[in-house]
Amino acid sequence: MTESQKSFDYDVAVIGGGSGGYAAARTAASAGLKTVVIEGGEEVGGLCILRGCMPTKALLYAAEVMHLASHAEPWGIRAENVSFNFKQVMARKDLVVKGFADYRHEQLKNGKFKFIRATARFADPHTLELFPVPEGTGQGEGEERRQRSIEVQTLTAKYFVIATGSTIAPSPIACIDPSYCLNSDTALKLTRLPKSIVILGGGATACEFSQFFQRFGVKVTLIQRSPHILHEFDSDATGELEKVFRREGMTVYTGTKIIDSRKVGSHKGVIFEHDGKKLHVTAEEVFYALGRIPNTDSLNLDKIGVTTDCRRIVTNYFMQSNLPHIYAVGDCTGQHEIVHIAVQQGEVAGHNVAHPERMKEMNYRLLTEVIFTEPQIAAVGLTEKKAERRNIPYLAASYPFNDHGKSLIMEAKDGFVKLLANPTSGEIIGGCCVGPSGGDLIHEIIAAMYKRMTVAELAAMPHYHPTLAEIWTYPAEELAEKIARE
Ligand SMILES: Cc1cc2nc3c(=O)[nH]c(=O)nc-3n(C[C@H](O)[C@H](O)[C@H](O)COP(=O)(O)OP(=O)(O)OC[C@H]3O[C@@H](n4cnc5c(N)ncnc54)[C@H](O)[C@@H]3O)c2cc1C
Numbered sequence: 097m098t099e100s101q102k103s104f105d106y107d108v109a110v111i112g113g114g115s116g117g118y119a120a121a122r123t124a125a126s127a128g129l130k131t132v133v134i135e136g137g138e139e140v141g142g143l144c145i146l147r148g149c150m151p152t153k154a155l156l157y158a159a160e161v162m163h164l165a166s167h168a169e170p171w172g173i174r175a176e177n178v179s180f181n182f183k184q185v186m187a188r189k190d191l192v193v194k195g196f197a198d199y200r201h202e203q204l205k206n207g208k209f210k211f212i213r214a215t216a217r218f219a220d221p222h223t224l225e226l227f228p229v230p231e232g233t234g235q236g237e238g239e240e241r242r243q244r245s246i247e248v249q250t251l252t253a254k255y256f257v258i259a260t261g262s263t264i265a266p267s268p269i270a271c272i273d274p275s276y277c278l279n280s281d282t283a284l285k286l287t288r289l290p291k292s293i294v295i296l297g298g299g300a301t302a303c304e305f306s307q308f309f310q311r312f313g314v315k316v317t318l319i320q321r322s323p324h325i326l327h328e329f330d331s332d333a334t335g336e337l338e339k340v341f342r343r344e345g346m347t348v349y350t351g352t353k354i355i356d357s358r359k360v361g362s363h364k365g366v367i368f369e370h371d372g373k374k375l376h377v378t379a380e381e382v383f384y385a386l387g388r389i390p391n392t393d394s395l396n397l398d399k400i401g402v403t404t405d406c407r408r409i410v411t412n413y414f415m416q417s418n419l420p421h422i423y424a425v426g427d428c429t430g431q432h433e434i435v436h437i438a439v440q441q442g443e444v445a446g447h448n449v450a451h452p453e454r455m456k457e458m459n460y461r462l463l464t465e466v467i468f469t470e471p472q473i474a475a476v477g478l479t480e481k482k483a484e485r486r487n488i489p490y491l492a493a494s495y496p497f498n499d500h501g502k503s504l505i506m507e508a509k510d511g512f513v514k515l516l517a518n519p520t521s522g523e524i525i526g527g528c529c530v531g532p533s534g535g536d537l538i539h540e541i542i543a544a545m546y547k548r549m550t551v552a553e554l555a556a557m558p559h560y561h562p563t564l565a566e567i568w569t570y571p572a573e574e575l576a577e578k579i580a581r582e
Contacts, residue, residue: 104254106131106132106210106252107449108131108255108256109131109134110132110133110256111216111257111258112259113133113135113204114142114259115143115435116259119439120443121209123447123450124255124446132209132211132253133204134215134216135212136227138230140204143261143427147281149435150193150196151284152305154192158185158308159307159308159312162178163470166178171507180312214229215229215394217394217396218396218397221400221401223251224250256423257424258409258422258425259424259426259438259442260391261390261428265386265388267386268386271356274384276357278382279383279384280305283383289314290309291314291315291380293315293379294318294364294377294383296319296354297319297320297384298320301385303469304469306318307470309383310341310344317347317349317377318347318349319349319368320348320349320352323350323351330475330481332512333479333528333530336511336530337471340470352368352370363379365377365378390428402418403418407430408428409429410429414445414456415429415448425444426442434464440458444457462476462546463477466538471511471531471532471534472532474528476526476527476538477524477525477526477541477545482526490519491517491519491579492514494571497513497531500566503532503567505562511531515554515568515571515575519579519582522550522551522576522579523549523550524541524545524550531564551579552579552580555576557569
């Protein structure tokens with residue numbers, strides 16, 4: 097019997113009910129496929145809602161309000177003795193998260209596909225074994241869930257979409273034991289703030305949590321191995337954020353090498369090399385922000401022959417693994433830990449299992465990344481670093497927020513916008529915004545690049561005055577004139 101003649105319990109089984117898995121299931125089910133989602137987390141919602149985007153941005157927004165309230169003098173406003181109630185700060189974050197998690201739970205149980213609470217692993221290339229989710233966890237439907245997950249021991253499917261996300265990476269540094277540190281999961285459960293904290297790492301999570309802690313009065317020391325924080329961005333962008341971090345009182349060490357970490361009385365100490373010297377910092381807490389790894393260990397992928405590379409499931413642009421009936425999407429593919437990419441990949445996989453005759457592929461031309469600090473850092477398409485690495489010719493022009501109407505009104509003078517254009521055609525090939533609402537402002541350039549606009553077209557597009565968005569017209573005009581002259 098061929099694969100297509102065999103009968104399976106489901107057309108598609110999606111492992112993981114986070115952003116990528118839900119997108120895949122929704123797409124496959126609405127194309128008429130008999131679909132099942134298996135979710136094995138303690139809670140339903142996925143990383144973005146429960147421990148990623150939403151809680152961290154809720155906390156960062158609180159930190160921004162705190163900062164603004166404490167620095168209102170430029171507008172003639174005196175707000176003395178600004179204080180906060182940390183329990184309320186966290187409670188509001190929890191309320192926001194609960195709203196989103198409840199909604200996701202409803203979406204998963206809406207009847208368009210079957211939803212099973214269990215942890216899955218492959219028994220063979222078309223069969224999953226299901227294990228009950230540990231008791232006493234979850235969102236109040238424990239008994240019902242337990243019954244269902246015990247009843248269903250195995251299931252078969254013609255296609256699979258693996259969307260099992262990521263988990264906090266083990267330490268690459270022998271002397272650092274992550275279990276003795278705070279991380280992005282445990283920090284979200286703090287009931288009181290430490291007085292001081294050492295942040296290990298300089299990526300998005302490290303930077304966002306650093307500013308949150310700093311703005312709520314914690315003494316923060318950030319230790320980063322690379323010469324700059326957020327090393328994938330251009331150094332002019334990250335330099336602006338480092339400047340602001342230091343101005344707000346944070347101690348930032350870049351270009352370091354961690355040598356040791358140990359308890360010092362009631363505190364925790366970190367010893368590292370910096371500028372040829374051995375330095376020692378102690379703090380009440382150490383925050384481990386040295387990355388995440390794909391969550392694929394327990395799936396039995398080796399046994400069924402799915403190719404992985406350092407735990408990440410290797411896929412093609414159709415999101416297929418080397419076994420064409422097994423797709424993988426989101427963080428478990430390990431390349432971009434960005435939620436809208438997980439969703440896009442889920443939609444592509446869901447479409448492709450339903451329509452193998454007209455497959456869609458992922459395209460990362462408009463890859464965007466946003467860091468939600470203040471100033472925010474956002475970039476789409478090529479950065480100068482990427483263009484240079486790939487030998488792609490470009491022209492670049494920037495314009496600072498300290499010379500722009502709306503940002504001067506807002507006293508938001510840090511940062512700049514930058515455009516990269518093809519030197520011949522003028523097509524916009526990259527944009528970067530370091531500044532107020534950078535994560536929103538970058539969407540103008542995403543739209544322009546989506547439509548393959550040139551800098552001349554962007555410069556000619558009407559922009560309302562005074563807005564933050566009109567700042568894009570300055571580098572666009574500069575580049576358009578330069579290209580017209582050459
Ligand atoms: C602190 C932090 C802040 C972030 N902020 C942002 C941001 O601002 N913007 C942004 O774009 N991205 C952000 N991210 C990244 C973003 O959250 C992730 O890229 C995204 O949520 C990944 O979605 P996913 O569907 O791949 O995985 P997940 O949402 O993690 O879903 C995986 C699901 O699979 C389940 N699962 C795992 N193994 C099994 C199994 N064997 N059987 C059954 N179920 C299983 C898990 O319980 C989980 O629910 C942040 C991440 C972190 C950690």
